[in-house]
Amino acid sequence: EAQVTQNPRYLITVTGKKLTVTCSQNMNHEYMSWYRQDPGLGLRQIYYSMNVEVTDKGDVPEGYKVSRKEKRNFPLILESPSPNQTSLYFCASSSVAARDNEQFFGPGTRLTVL
C-alpha cells in the first residue's frame, strides 16, 4: 500500500529535550515536505526537500532542522523544543512529475511541549 508513515503519532515532551519525528514514504517520491497545522493558521510549510541531500526552508523554519540522506526518509528534528512548537505536524510527499500537484500526507504527529 502506497503511504507516508510518521512516528511517533503522539508525543509529550519538555522544553529543551531534543526530539526527532520520523517520516518515511514508499512511493519513490522525490519531493518531501513538513508542515505544521495550528488552529486559525492552517497548514504552514516548515521545510521541504526536492531530492536526496537537497533541502530548503519553508515559511516557518525557525527551531527546526531536517535531513534527507535517503530518498524515502525525511526526519524532522527539534534540537531544543519550546512550548510554541506545540502543534500537529504532517509530513507529505509528491512526485515532481505529478501534473496535479497532489501531495500525499502522513497521519500526523501531535506534539506537546511543556
Added chain:
Amino acid sequence: QKEVEQDPGPLSVPEGAIVSLNCTYSNSAFQYFMWYRQYSRKGPELLMYTYSSGNKEDGRFTAQVDKSSKYISLFIRDSQPSDSATYLCAMSANSGGYQKVTFGIGTKLQVIP
C-alpha cells in the same frame, strides 16, 4: 492580509443538503486550485484539482473557479454523514509535485443524519 482566506466554520447541514464551501485569494499568479479533505485524526487527502477558471465535476462534488473574482468553490450534492470532515482549499502558481502550495485554514463540515 492572508494570501488565501477561508471561513473556518463550523458548518452544520442536514443529510441530503447541498453544501457550498468557498475560498478567496489575493495572489493573481495562482492557476492551479485544489480541495483537500481531512478527516479527524488523519492527514489531508486530495479531493479535487482544477486548472484556471471553470467547473470540474466528480460524482457528487463540483469544483468551481472564478479567476476574475479570485474566488473558488466546492459544492457537495446530496451530502452524507461520511462527508463530515474539514475541507481545505489549496492553490499553486504552477503545476508539478514540487511546487509550493498555499493552503486555506480549512472549513469544518458536519452533516447531520
